[in-house]
Amino acid sequence: MSLFENQYDVIVVGAGHAGCEAAAAAANMGCSTLLVTMSLQNIAQMSCNPAVGGIAKGQIVREIDALGGYTGIVSDKTAIQFKMLNMSKGPAMWSPRVQSDRMMFSAEWRATLEQIPNLDFYQEMVSGIISDGKTIQGIRTSLGIEIKAKTVILTNGTFLNGLIHIGEKQFGGGRAGEGAAFGITEDLIKLGFESGRMKTGTPPRVDIRSLDLSKMEEQPGDVNPQKFSYLDITKPLTKQKSCFMTYTSPEVHDLLRTGFDRSPMFAGRIKSIGPRYCPSIEDKINRFADKDRHQIFVEPEGWNTVEVYVNGFSTSLPEEVQFKALRSVVGFENVKFLRAGYAIEYDYFPPTQLKHTLETKLVDGLYFAGQINGTTGYEEAAAQGIVAGINAALKVQEREEFILKRNEAYIGVLIDDLITKGTEEPYRMFTSRAEYRTLLRQDNADFRLTPMSHAVGLATDARLKRMEEKLSKSEAFVEFFKETSVKPTEGNPILEAKGSSLMTQTDRMYKVFSRPQIELEDMLKFEKVREYIQEHDLDEEMIQQAEIQVKYSGYIEKEKQNADKLTRLExxxxxxxxxxxxxxxxxxxxxxxxxxxxxxxxxxxxxxxxxxxxxxxxxxxxxxx
Structure with missing residues (x-):
């Protein structure tokens, strides 16, 4: 008797951020799904920094949540700090970010996945895929077990022929403490796929008890923290852990240079390209020789651990050079290492070989998601995972494919960039990559995407109902501003205090609110506004949404017109x-x-x-x- 006698609708290979979202989406859409991983103890492991979100990445997490994914919910449940970045800029740039409890994050993801009825798990290395050359038929494991499937999603992260570098030492591995995966690359190349190599790196992890935090700048969370998910499953944080910031120095740079002759990057042992926007510390001091210091962030890895992540000090230099240089950083004079930093090289497949659904052009029913496509970041991986999971399920169900356009989501920009332009270095999302970023704000991701996800059967009825209520109340609040009048005697004291020109006659609140100097807090001084909010039970999201629609209506409308021109070509x-x-x-x-x-x-x-x-x-x- 075989371990696996039945054919699965969807098999997901790899249980990182892409694999988790892919498996959850496919199973929640009613498909029999198998998630295969080399380690069930390391599901959704935060291999790099213990944080989710950030500039453009936070928008992606909100989009995943709006689609019915879990990254935002898990992040909220395991957050130790919340920050809304770029608040000094317009709302198109506001980007949520959390510091996470690394161990809780992985445990919460596993608990979440185990509650999904159609989802099975299996721990073993996948050593190959089964196909007839044109259509996927399943996977083969290292034990020689063949598991049949209608569709397969590969989310192998950095594990495909992974090679770890620390100074002159190198050894196989997918990340610290875990082995590499062999066989899949070779099978894909035989089928005609083009492959390449990429590199990423990580900094040392150290003991916070050995640091002098009093010498560093404290980086607290927001005074009024928000959260990622649009649902009410969790509440905003009531207590938070601070991060801390310090700097390198010319002395630190000189110490690092003593190891350059043994650097795998400079010595040529690493031939692949690393992430341009997250360079190693040796790369930074080499490329920016005119700078005498660089920021170092001390990021706690959880509520109940002494382990901290040294953000800004990613390196693959010999471990004794890492240690000596870090001990010269202010606040790190007595630092104790938990593990050294390292670089890792791995196989990827240029994403121009994919369709917008993330299905491969060469093999029907085979999908790629995450770092296998040349991206970097948990958020980019999770975004690809949920899209691949949705499309694999739709293919099995013989339904129309799910494709997000560039004017509909950052996820649409991400996938279109990958399959249209390809990438020769690890791809990272930025707000500047999205030409319609005024439309693609973090605050309206549910308006944009929840109806689409509900239509394909992923977003729940409850999620859709909550979104529709928020939209209805926000629009009604905007109409209130358009219909309600303000007399000069009411408005002028506020306008004068803000240095805005005074009213000479009664005018609509909408016009007063539209003035650049006037903020929501000014409008809340009007009793009519306060009464409306109380009477209609408006929450913070609804109020903020109305404020944005009033303040930025001209920009939003202009961008919609530009997007309509794009749609005609689409x-x-x-x-x-x-x-x-x-x-x-x-x-x-x-x-x-x-x-x-x-x-x-x-x-x-x-x-x-x-x-x-x-x-x-x-x-x-x-x-x-």
């Missing part, structure tokens, strides 16, 4: 069999890129690097437009 689909070789006037580079990426729409074609506006015009002519 509606012009390119036939799958379109022969670019027949168009003599296309440039050689354009023709090559178009044939390799096979864009689905004219809009996607226009975003391919090397395809010019003239090429797009030629395509439109040949398509009869």
């Amino acid at each position: 509606d012009i689909r390119i036939p799958e069999s379109f022969n670019y070789d027949n168009i003599k006037s296309l440039s050689f580079e354009s023709k090559d890129k178009l044939k390799r990426i096979r864009p689905v729409t004219i809009s996607q074609a226009s975003r391919i690097s090397g395809v010019s506006p003239a090429d797009i015009s030629i395509l439109l002519v040949h398509m009869g437009r």
Whole structure:
């Protein structure tokens, strides 16, 4: 008798952030799902820093939550600090971030997954995939067990042929204390997939009891902390743990340089490219030689542990060089290491080999999500995971695919960037990557995405109802401002205090509120406003949503118009069999890129690097437009 006699609808390989969201989505949509991992004790492990969210990443987490995923809920339940970043800028830039309890985060994810009825678990290394060359049929484990499936999602993180570097030492591993995975890359290459190598790194972990925090700058959480999830499952934090900040120095840099001749990066043992926006400390002092110091953040790893993450000191230098240099950092004079920093190289597959659904173009029913696609970050991985999970379930159910556009979600920008432009270095999301970021704010992710997710069967009725109530009350509050009048005797004292020009006649509250100098706290001085909020039981989210709609309505409307122009190009689909070789006037580079990426729409074609506006015009002519 076989361990696995039945065919699964979906098998997810890897239980990191992408794998967890993928498995949860597929199972919650009614598919029989198997999550296979090398270690059930390390589900959703925070391999790098113990934090979720940040600039653009926080928006992604809110989008995952709006879709019915769990990253936001788990983050809220295990948070030790909350911050809303970029509050001095406009709402399009506001980005939530939490410090998490690392051990609680993993335990909470496992407990969450174990409550999903259609989800099974199995611990073993997956050593290969089974297919007929065109269609996926299942997976093969290191014990030789074959498990059949209609669809397979690969979320292998940094484990595919992973190689860890510390100075001149190197050994196989997917992360500290865990082995690498072998066999999958080789199977995929045999099927015709193109692969590459990428690098990432992590700093030392140290004992907080050995640090002198009094010499550092305290970094507390927000006075009025919020949370990620739109649901009422958790409440905002009532107590928080602080982080601390210190700096490197010329002395620290000189000590680090003593190990450069043994650096795997500088010596050429690491040939792959690391994340541009999260460089190692040796890379920073080499590239920015004019800077005499760099920030170091001390980030606690949980409520009840002495372990801290030394953010800003990622390194693969020899461990004795790491130790000596860190002991010269202010506050670290007596530091004790729990483990050294290291770099890791791993296999990835250029994401131009994928469709917008994250299904591969070469093998039907096979999906890639997370670092296997060349991304970096828990949030980017989880976003791909939930999209792959939804689409695998829809494929099994023979339903229409789920694709998010660039004007609908940061997740849409992320996936479109990956499959259209590809990436030769670990991809990280930034607000600057989203041309419609005024529309893609963290505060309205539920308005944008919950109805779409509910339509495919993932977001629950309760989630949709809560979103609709919030939307209805927010819109009604905006109408209240448009319909309610303010006399000069009421408004002028407030306007004068804020240095705004005075009213000469009665005007609508909406116009008064729209003035750049006037904030919500000013409007709350009007008794009519306070009474309306109390009478209609408006919560903080509803009030904030109305404020944004009033203050930024002009910008929002302009961006909607620009997005509508994009949608028109998205509606012009390119036939799958379109022969670019027949168009003599296309440039050689354009023709090559178009044939390799096979864009689905004219809009996607226009975003391919090397395809010019003239090429797009030629395509439109040949398509009869």
